[in-house]
Amino acid sequence: MVPTARESLLEAAGAALAARPWPAVRMVDVAAVAGVSRQTLYNEFAGKTGLGHALVRRDAAWYLDGVDRALASPGGCAARLAEVAEWTVTASHARPLVRALLTGCWNGNLPVPAGRGVRPGLPALGPAELLRSVRERADAAFAPAEAEWAQRCELAVRLAMSYLVAPAEPPGPGSLELLRLFNGAGRTA
Known part of the structure; x- marks a missing residue:
């Protein structure tokens, strides 16, 4: 099964968080690792805060x-x-x-x-x-x-x-x- 853009973004953000502190995680890097555009990331999570909340959940x-x-x-x-x-x-x-x-x-x-x-x-x-x-x-x-x-x-x-x-x-x-x-x-x- 192919992961959704949301799942790919959460995996990429989780990997980024494992490598560095959350303030150093950049949205552009998360989107690139997930293989989606930054706009897709913002459409899914509305920003870094939303992405962080989704990671916690x-x-x-x-x-x-x-x-x-x-x-x-x-x-x-x-x-x-x-x-x-x-x-x-x-x-x-x-x-x-x-x-x-x-x-x-x-x-x-x-x-x-x-x-x-x-x-x-x-x-x-x-x-x-x-x-x-x-x-x-x-x-x-x-x-x-x-x-x-x-x-x-x-x-x-x-x-x-x-x-x-x-x-x-x-x-x-x-x-x-x-x-x-x-x-x-x-x-x-």
């Missing part, structure tokens, strides 16, 4: 898609929660925007979500909104008889978020062993 959706995959994975309830926690840490290390969304720590090197620092009082995508989305996904993923596991999912993500602020040494798979112990991943629940 894209990375939030990417993170939540990973949460969905972890919740749908085979295994017991505790193992799925551990996967959600591990995905949270992995995703935050892979994409700075996901890390900022999960921690609420934004700096001048990243585009900001709509409403943050632009229009006070307008709700912005951030940790509370992501946690709410994770909880809703967990509510849908677990059977009514497993409702307590949906509640534990938010706790698992909050614990994983603590690893973003105070990472374990060395970070990586297994660094969330504490969560596996907490959830009793060895049990068959």
